[in-house]
Amino acid sequence: MSSEDTARATVEAAWPAGSLLSRVRRRWFGPTQPWWGVVFTLPALVLLVGFKFWPMGYAAWLSLTNATLTEPSRRFIAFHNYARLAHDTTFVGALETTARYVGATIAVSMVLGLGLAVLLNQKIPARGLFRTLIFLPAVVPIIVVPILWQFLFNPYGLVNDALKVLGVHPVNWLLSPQGAVEALVVATAWRLTPLCMVIYLAGLQSIPGELYEAAAIDGAGAPRRFRSITLPMLKPTLLVVLVFAITLTVQNFVLALVMTGGGPDNASTTLSLFVYQTGFLGFQMGYASAAALVMLLIIVAFTMVSLRAFRTEE
């Protein structure tokens, strides 16, 4: 009897043969999973359902109702909230702002994070110290970030002082439609870049050094080695960073809430801030849930596109 046969025999002894439970088990958990394995997963499963899937399902249900926090009763209104979203200029504006904000933030963070990771993957003096210092913004409490940048982006703040030194005209950052989104991008990228860098570093360290040595012997220069070895080998890491950055940036609303309040004139109202304002300032939980679900669908869509784009042979 082979070891595979032994395993099958053990498992089949543990599950009542031919029962419905056995068939479900085989389909969901594979042929070699004994029944008590399911028992061990139950606590985690209960937590996952109770705190993640049930609230998500409840939000989906709320999105089909006219639920507000001020009225105990609610009515089923089918897809009215979604139709209303399509005509809501504030929501459409928030979608556009989110696209600009997320796109720019991710581009800056991913490129800068990769550059820093490649740099700090070299054998340079005080490498550990630099890694720690550059990672510091990622551990600053989230509420400190917008307050800090609010002062830096003051018309007479350090950012404009630095621009003046460079001969660039000062920018009205937080109270102009264009400047507000740019300020949010800079502040978010400041926090996100180190996180991307750490993930990249882990990916870089898993690339075998022999590949670089062989390429160097074959006469490949640093740019060629980066293009032909680093980038292809980092593809799975790039995917992780991208999905991570999209999720974190789309969901983030603390920065917009504190730095600009979504203004001026809704210029920096992102999707997540719209959801917060509609639900918790406007009390319209049904409508806010619909907007939140649209946000979820956008994140899922981008994630799936990323998965397809970065799919590897493995």
Add this chain to the structure above:
Amino acid sequence: MLKSFLVRVAVLVALALPASLLAGGGIAANSAPSGFPTDKITLTMFGSDEAPGFHIEEGLIAEWQKTHPNVTVEAAQTPLGPGFQKLSTQLPTGGGPTLFAVFEPWIEGFIPYMAPAIPTAFGKESMRQIYDLYLPHALEAQSRGGAIYCLPISAPSWSLLVNKPLFTGAGLRIPEDIPRTWAQVAALQKKLTKYDSSGKLVRRGFGVRYTAGPQWYSMLFVASVESQGARVLDRDGSPLLTSQAAVNAMQIFKDTAVAPTITKDVQTSPYQDFADGLDVMSYGGANAVSFAIRLNPDLKGNVYVSQLPSISGQPGGSPKYSFDFCVNKRGSATEQFAAWSLIDYMTSRGVVRFVNTGSLTPRKVVFEAPDVQSTPFIEVFKTELTYARPLPQTKYWGQLQGAIQNGVQKVVFKDVPIPQALQEAQQEYLQAIGK
């Protein structure tokens, strides 16, 4: 025979039921105890978020418990923002603490979950007698259908704060040159605004707090509209944001705006520009003076307080809002009674809060206390509180404030013509409430 018996029973029941209700003082009063409950009671409470305010409440609760030893109070220091979110989810689902602090605009939204005041818990016989404990009009926002649902622990209205050395240093006299109208404020801007040799703004006559939260200008807009006898919402809740009164109110922001982006005011420190001496004149409640002095001790004795300017120059151009204590209607009758008794005690000792934080409780007894009477400009604050306009009671205050906020920002930061900005604000409000 049987029919006759049933008729007799029905008559007896018909007579006994009203008699028992009358004896207990009616259905509503019947559920409330006539005297202070003697059984063991535990009150849960969301208290103030600021450290001095919460510690004052803890002290007052301890004082009250000495005479009510059967009551345990579990008070939690609850910042308003997170507190709002907790209440928003707990109250509609039948939870929440027995008593909780709210910001006045939340009252309309939470009213279905609040219990009305119980006069006997105040040692009073009627709701009218509770009203009489307060300054005129002080409980308008807290009342529905003649019943009081919340009581203010702090009720700011705004006055004009003037930095005396900077004001007189510009050759202006106090009180003769203190502005009474917004047109006078706009005229003084030219005299008081200064730039240094590099073109940097170093002084401004008056600054609206555009970066410290929308309430600082949305409420001013609403009060300015209402001070003209107009309203921002009609009785049905439809917006009236395109009226001439609204145009006049919006003109205030356009006329007084001097370098509005130059500011260090933030939500957590809204009086920063005044404390730094950037703004010669500012606005705020009685607590604003002590707040500014904490930021810059040199201001002590150097702040003059006057009526907040209005469009006409008459009192009433200031908004009035409050932070209130309310009682959860899910609490038992004895819990509600004890909770109102505690609120009565805490609000009657408003002088303790005033001395420590500068926040005024609009209860008459507070203004009779020597500590309050000896406070400079207390009559200004009292007059302001009496004439100030309460915020409109609407479930859609968040949306209304947001629409006004964007309207003002359009005028001040994007130079959009006032009628267009108001028209867009009106549309935005209607869209936000789904109409």
